[in-house]
Every structure is written in C-alpha cells, then in structure tokens.
Amino acid sequence: MKQPRIAVIGAGPGGLTLARILRLHGIEASVFEREASSSIRPQGGSLDMHADSGQFAIQCAGLTAEFKRIARYEDQEGRIYDKHGTQRFLDVDTSDKDRPEVDRGHLRQMLLDSLPPDAVRWNHELSAATRNDDGTWELAFQNGCSETFDLVVGADGAWSRIRPLVSQVRPVYSGVMFVELGIDDADRRYPELAQLVGRGMMFAVGDSKTLMGHRDADAHLGIYAAMRVPEDWVQAGGLDWSSAEAMKASLIGYFDGWSEELLQLIARSGGGGGRITPRAIYALPIGHRWEHRQGVTLIGDAAHLMSPFGGDGANLAMQDAADLALALVEEEDPDAAVQRFETAMFPRAEEAAQGAWHAIQDVFSEDGLNHMVQTMEEHRAAGNPSPSQA
Numbered sequence: 335m336k337q338p339r340i341a342v343i344g345a346g347p348g349g350l351t352l353a354r355i356l357r358l359h360g361i362e363a364s365v366f367e368r369e370a371s372s373s374i375r376p377q378g379g380s381l382d383m384h385a386d387s388g389q390f391a392i393q394c395a396g397l398t399a400e401f402k403r404i405a406r407y408e409d410q411e412g413r414i415y416d417k418h419g420t421q422r423f424l425d426v427d428t429s430d431k432d433r434p435e436v437d438r439g440h441l442r443q444m445l446l447d448s449l450p451p452d453a454v455r456w457n458h459e460l461s462a463a464t465r466n467d468d469g470t471w472e473l474a475f476q477n478g479c480s481e482t483f484d485l486v487v488g489a490d491g492a493w494s495r496i497r498p499l500v501s502q503v504r505p506v507y508s509g510v511m512f513v514e515l516g517i518d519d520a521d522r523r524y525p526e527l528a529q530l531v532g533r534g535m536m537f538a539v540g541d542s543k544t545l546m547g548h549r550d551a552d553a554h555l556g557i558y559a560a561m562r563v564p565e566d567w568v569q570a571g572g573l574d575w576s577s578a579e580a581m582k583a584s585l586i587g588y589f590d591g592w593s594e595e596l597l598q599l600i601a602r603s604g605g606g607g608g609r610i611t612p613r614a615i616y617a618l619p620i621g622h623r624w625e626h627r628q629g630v631t632l633i634g635d636a637a638h639l640m641s642p643f644g645g646d647g648a649n650l651a652m653q654d655a656a657d658l659a660l661a662l663v664e665e666e667d668p669d670a671a672v673q674r675f676e677t678a679m680f681p682r683a684e685e686a687a688q689g690a691w692h693a694i695q696d697v698f699s700e701d702g703l704n705h706m707v708q709t710m711e712e713h714r715a716a717g718n719p720s721p722s723q724a
Contacts, residue, residue: 348634348651349489350445355659368459379556391652417540419593494636505616515603638683
C-alpha cells in the first residue's frame with residue numbers, strides 16, 4: 335500500500351516525537367515550523383517526564399538511552415511555603431521516584447538530533463490549508479511554498495492554525511496570569527535562593543497568589559509569579575514596563591505582606607540573561623473534541639490545551655504522538671488509524687483537563703495553601719514528587 339504523505343505542523347516535543355516514531359517504522363513525515371531555527375528563542379524551563387506518557391513515548395522513539403543522559407533524576411524534590419516563608423511541606427527523598435526533570439531545550443534538541451536534517455522545514459509559517467476534491471490537503475506557507483498531503487497533524491500549540499479545520503472552539507482565559515522570570519548561575523550568585531527552591535519544584539502560596547521556583551540545568555532557577563488578574567492586565571498597565579527594575583518593583587507590590595526572603599526570588603531575577611515574560615494561562619473547554627474529519631487531526635495543546643497546574647502538557651503531547659504513530663503503523667487505512675487515535679485520546683485528555691482546571695481554581699483561592707499541601711501529600715503517598723508542571 336502506498337505510504338500516506340504526512341505533514342506535521344509544529345516542531346515542539348509532540349510533533350518531533352511523532353515524526354521520529356514514524357521514521358523508525360519507515361514512514362516519512364515532514365515537520366513544518368514557523369520559527370527560523372531551533373535556537374531562535376529559549377524553550378522554557380524544566381519538564382517532569384512521566385513513566386506512562388512522556389517516557390513511554392521516548393521509549394517508542396528508541397531514545398531512552400539518550401534521554402537518560404540529559405534527565406535529572408536528582409531534581410524531583412518538592413516543597414511548599416506559606417507567604418511568610420514558613421515551610422509547610424518538604425519531600426526530598428527521590429530514591430524511588432520516576433519523574434525525572436529535563437530541560438525543554440535539551441529534550442527538543444534530543445528529538446531534533448534523532449531526525450535527518452531535512453525532516454524539519456524551518457521558516458514555514460502556515461497561511462492556509464485547503465481541502466482538495468480528492469480529500470487531500472493543500473498547505474500554503476507565508477514563504478510562498480505549497481505542498482499537498484494526505485494527512486495533516488496539528489501539533490502547533492494553543493493557538494493552532496490547524497484546529498479550525500475540525501473545531502471552532504477557542505481557548506478561554508483561566509483568570510490567572512503568570513509572569514516568568516529567571517535567575518542564572520544561582521548556586522554561585524544566590525546560594526540562599528538556590529537552597530530555598532531546592533532540587534526540584536517549590537511553591538509559596540497565599541492570598542490567591544503563588545510564587546513558584548524550579549531548578550533547571552546549569553543552576554538556573556525558573557521563577558513564576560502568578561495571580562488572579564483581568565485578561566487585559568498587562569495592556570492596562572498592570573506592570574511598569576519602563577525598566578526591568580521598575581517592572582520587578584511593581585510586581586513585588588502585588589505580593590505586599592509576603593516575606594522578604596520569598597520576594598528576593600523576584601528582586602534577583604532578570605540579571606545575566608534571565609527572562610521577564612507575562613504568560614496568561616488559557617485552556618480549551620474540558621472535554622473538547624470534534625467530529626472526525628478525514629485527513630486531519632490534532633495532538634498536544636492544539637487538541638487539549640490546559641493549565642500547567644495538575645495538567646500534563648508535554649507528557650500528553652508526546653503520548654498523543656506515540657499513540658497516533660503506532661496506530662498509523664499498525665492500521666492499513668490511515669483514516670482508520672486516526673479515528674482509533676482520537677477515540678482513545680478524547681477521554682484521556684478530558685480526565686487530565688478536569689484535574690488541571692480544578693487544580694488551578696483550588697490553588698488560586700482563599701484556601702489555596704491547604705489545597706496545595708494536601709495535593710503534595712497525596713502525590714508523595716503515590717510516589718510522585720509534585721503535581722505536574724509539564
């Protein structure tokens with residue numbers, strides 16, 4: 335049987351995992367990415383790779399040995415503080431845990447290195463997808479290129495260009511805004527803050543707000559200040575953007591009454607290449623699904639965008655990729671393979687989205703601290719270091 339011509343839109347973990355597994359089984363897929371190169375921007379902080387989803391997909395991709403070389407099994411600790419800096423939860427025993435951390439950039443590069451150089455078409459931003467009379471799809475890109483494919487997979491994230499081909503649903507604002515910051519070389523420059531965050535993930539919770547820190551590779555601390563604010567908070571002047579110091583000072587003002595030690599996570603951020611970026615948290619409706627349409631499907635955030643609190647993010651995207659790839663390998667009919675994948679993916683994503691929505695609403699509530707401590711206790715009892723931030 336003739337191999338289907340497959341286009342994957344988006345060179346994130348999901349799209350690259352899909353392309354890698356397909357190629358292992360002799361099926362080529364072209365990955366189209368709007369960015370000019372893999373190094374055009376930072377890829378974000380750490381992900382914790384779950385054994386039954388992210389690590390399962392890595393195994394299917396034949397990259398377990400490569401993954402173990404970049405994974406940080408030692409960075410699975412968890413800790414919680416109240417707004418006064420009093421520790422309310424601590425879990426530093428990582429001996430029996432199997433959710434190792436890995437930097438997003440390192441994970442993406444591992445996947446890129448596993449593919450031929452021409453597998454990813456950089457600088458290909460999709461401008462239109464048109465269905466032909468024979469059921470194929472004509473993809474047109476802003477650089478003037480166009481190609482025809484039998485199957486188009488949207489792996490292009492929250493604001494997917496492929497999603498409108500199967501669903502008119504758009505993400506909705508969760509009510510929570512993150513401001514991402516960072517501290518480089520923390521062990522040397524600010525050892526007290528490195529100790530505060532620890533070898534893993536920390537949360538400080540109070541007043542329907544949260545300060546989060548996680549340890550990345552090379553002693554970098556990823557810091558997030560998160561709070562309930564209107565969707566147009568940034569545009570309405572929620573932060574003073576006249577300078578980095580003014581921005582941090584205005585952000586600290588939102589955490590009035592918090593301990594000075596915790597606020598140093600904001601005050602010391604941004605130097606040495608640290609990032610300062612507002613990120614509104616959006617989600618697709620719980621149970622988002624679509625009526626099957628021949629020749630097109632979605633994986634990852636394009637299919638089931640959800641909050642990082644209690645959600646599975648990259649893990650789900652990579653599991654989607656593995657399930658879709660294996661279905662395409664095992665089924666003679668590509669359309670039957672896609673239907674098989676979607677039938678399995680919809681309920682799994684709905685369950686995860688339900689948990690993610692309740693988690694973000696619970697944490698950013700008046701009783702958020704107790705909710706967070708209870709959640710961490712449950713995860714420790716289950717052998718997991720912390721709620722997923724992946």
